[in-house]
Amino acid sequence: MRGKRTYESVDLDLIELIIKGIVLAEKENTKKRFYDFLARKNLRLTSQRRVIVDTVFATEQHFTAAQLLQWSRARDKSVSKATVYRTLPLLTESGLVREMDFGKDYRFYDPNCADRPNHSHIICQDCNKIFEFESEEIEQLEDEVARKMGFSIQTRRLEITARCEVLRRFGSCKNMPPEK
C-alpha cells in the first residue's frame, strides 16, 4: 500500500491564520520593493504615495483608477485624483501592478502580479467576477509558437470570457448575485 500521509484532525483555523500571515508578509515585501523602485529612480516617498501603495496591496481584487481613488481617500482625504493617476504608471513600471484591458472603457489594475507575472484571467459573463489561473503548459506552447515565428516573448495576456456551467445547469452559482 503506497502511503500518503494523512491527518486525523486538522485545525483549519490555525492553517487559515498561517496562510493569512504568509500573504501579509508577501504584501509587505511587495511594498518594500516599490519603495526601493522609487529610491532607485530618485523619486520621493510622500504620504500620499504611501497611502495609495498601502491601498493597492491591501486588496487582491482587480481595481480601476476610480476605485483606487475612492479607497485611498477613505484612508486619507489628502489623496487627489491627479496623484492617483500619476502614481499608477509608476506602479506598472515597477512591474508590481499590471494593467489589464478587457473590452471596457476604463482600465483595470491587478495587484497580484509580483509573484505570478504570467497569470491569466477568466471573466465570468454571468457574475462579472474575474478569476485567475496559471498554466505552465499553455505558456510553453506560446513560447514554442513564438519561437517558430522568430520572436521571443516579452509579455503575454490571455483573457477568456466564459459562462458559469454550474449556473447554466442549476440556475444559480455561489458567485451570484452579480456585483455592479
Add this chain to the structure above:
Amino acid sequence: MRGKRTYESVDLDLIELIIKGIVLAEKENTKKRFYDFLARKNLRLTSQRRVIVDTVFATEQHFTAAQLLQWSRARDKSVSKATVYRTLPLLTESGLVREMDFGKDYRFYDPNCADRPNHSHIICQDCNKIFEFESEEIEQLEDEVARKMGFSIQTRRLEITARCEVLRRFGSCKNMPPEK
C-alpha cells in the same frame, strides 16, 4: 521510396493570382454576410454603410476608428465620424470584425475573423507590426483549464508582445523600418 509529388517548374505568378482570387471571393462573401445581418435586423443598407464595409474588407490590416474614417472618406466624402462609430458596433455584433484591446488608448479592429474567429496576435515591439497565428493545442488547453474551473468559454483573447529574434541577432529584419 515513399513518394512526394514534385514539380519541375511552377508559375509563381499564376499561383499568386489564384490566391488573390480566393481571398477576394472570401471578402465578397463576408460582405454579403454582413448585408444579410443587416436585413435580419431590419437595418438599412445605406450608401455610407456600403462604403464603410467595402473599406473594412478591402484590407487585412488591423485598424482604428480614426483610420477607418479616413480611408472611408477617401472613397466617399459623405461618410462622417458618427456613422463610422455607429457602424463599428454592428460589424462586431455580426461577428465579422473583432474588437481588440492592446494597451493603447484607442481600439483596434480586426477584419480577419470571419474565417478564423479564434486566432491570436503577436505584436512585435521592434516594428510595431501585428502578426496572427492559430494554435489548436493552446485552444484545447484553454478549454480544459476553463472546464476544470467550471466555465465554458465564450471568447478568448491571447495577445503576446515580443521582440524579433532576427533583428536582435543580425541588427535588422525584413519588417523594418517601423511604421508609426
Add this chain to the structure above:
DNA sequence: ATAACTGCAAACTGTTTGCAAGCGA
C-alpha cells in the same frame, strides 16, 4: 536648498448622443 511633488481645475482624446433633415424599403 532645491528639485520632486501636490491639489485644483482646465484641457485633452476618443467615443457617444440629441436633433433636424434625408433617404431606403
Add this chain to the structure above:
DNA sequence: TCGCTTGCAAACAGTTTGCAGTTAT
C-alpha cells in the same frame, strides 16, 4: 410613407497637464 439613418456639433468619461504652492531629502 414611415421610421431608420445621416451629419453636425455639443456632450461625455476617463485621463492628462499647467500652475502656484508644498514638502521630502
